[in-house]
Amino acid sequence: MAKTALITGVTGQDGSYLAELLLDKGYTVHGLIRRSSSFNTERIDHIYQGPEEPERSFVLHHADLSDGVALVNLLRDIQPDEVYNLGAQSHVRVSFDAPLYTGDVTGLGTIRLLEAVRASGIETRIYQASSSEMFGASPPPQNEKTPFHPRSPYSVAKVYSYWATVNYREAYDMFAVNGILFNHESPRRGETFVTRKITRGVARIKAGLQDRLHLGNLDAVRDWGYAPEYVDAMWRMLQCDTPDDYVVATGEGVSVRQFLEFAFEHAGLDWAEHVRYDPKYERPSEVDALIGDASKAEELLGWKPEVKSRELARIMVDADIRLLSDQLTGAAVRVDR
8 A cells, every 4th residue: 555654844845855755656645834824835836736636645734843732633634654854943043033933843843743643642654854953063074973062042952853753762662763964955945045045146146136145154064965865865764674863964065155156156157246244144153064974874775965066056056047037037927726
């Protein structure tokens, strides 16, 4: 029989790619979305199936990680074979401005979901989206044995979620895993995240719609991979015989300045002519370098990344140039079903 999966955060970058992957594998996919008076499903519109469609394989449910009762009821009704917890307040800089909200959704939201699985009595496999930000000040390269030293409310919440997942695995014999994913980007990345802010800015500068791009710390080094490859690693973790935790990364460290160079160069522009420093984008406590060692994932999951930072920048710049062109010509019009 076909498997059933539940994805929290299905409208996000990772959730949309994961939904596509699972649907291609024949799953019935249930996605959890927050109620909004505005459309917030742009990333999954192309796979949306309305309630009037018979035997649909992609179903959306209104619920929230802050509502434990709704999670229990939903899990009991769906009886998923796999649960992927991708929902979170995931912007590191914003977590300093909204630390309580970040702690509630990103931290406590995970234990609400774990407890909902336990309380509903279902048999399922659980993926928890952990983050390289948990390593914080620990020097690179970082792997599964590197100690955590979080440097933001977001990363503190993710450390809580990591250990909650380990605890429920050990206490209740749950098949629960942590995927410690390093930065992963795509044309579906949110526009306030630095890589997308850069590639979107490149497209707008190229089109003459803006002349300046304001950024914070250009010296921060990150390990940037391609999101569609990373959701494949998530799925592989839940197909193993034994639950475990894995780092997912490219092993390549690139500074924000280098990513700027890749992106602007691909569009035939000089980044130094357009980029300006703005201290408001600095974090109160910075993470200097995150570079992952994904040897364990390669050995045990058979997972290995193909897209590195320069190619990633090219993919994102080309996509943002196409998107802007479609917007200017009126081709990028939402078609409601």
